[in-house]
Amino acid sequence: MEDNHRKKKEKGSEPGVTRRHFLTGAGIGAVGLAAGAPTVEGATKTDSAPIIEAGETVPATWRINGVRKRLLVEPRWSLAYVLREQLVMTGTKLGCDRGECGACTVLVDDVPRYSCMTLALEAEDSEITTLEGLLEGEELGTVQQAFKEKDAFQCGYCTPGQVVAVEGLLRSNPDPSLEEIRTGVSGNLCRCGTYPNIFKAAHLAADMKRGRGGGS
DSSP: OHHHHHHHHHTTOSSSOOHHHHHHHHHHHHHHHHHHSOOHHHHHHHOOSOOOOTTOOEEEEEEETTEEEEEEEOTTOBHHHIIIIISOOTTSOOSSSSSSSOTTEEEETTEEEEGGGSBTGGGTTOEEEOGGGGOBTTBOOHHHHHHHHTTOOSSOSSHHHHHHHHHHHHHHOSSOOHHHHHHHTTTSOOTTOOHHHHHHHHHHHHHHHHHTTSOO
């Protein structure tokens, strides 16, 4: 009995998949995929889309804070990069630069978006609103004023994104509940933990907007 059991084990007939068999199978599969995959050269020959070389630019147009802007941009540039580095709108902050913190939030057609994760060309022909676009001349806009009155910031680095996120929320929902406010700013992180005051500021801004007929 023991000899038979030993022979079965030596032949690899034990139940389940061993790590050795898994790695061997994965290696064979990878070789097969590599052999069957088209080369980069082959892919470019059949691709009908134009090939843009590194460093080459293309024209793009947006409406940013109500003003039409036209620039030559590289297809790889993010909207955050264009706003900050090309248009010098530095109210849009870069924090994580990978879509996690929300400091770079802008409105694209009134919807909050992470500008660090949005290609500039992806937002072409859209209406873009940045923190600067919420000002009323030289005065603070409604949401900005509410953040000031409720002391809804500490270090202030996340504040531009928080303000824009609240603005976007109120444009779609003029009278949000506390839970809706929490959800509306859930994509914006505050390292200082001023969330209670941010929620109060959002409530105040909603009241102020309704009192003024829904203005900014």
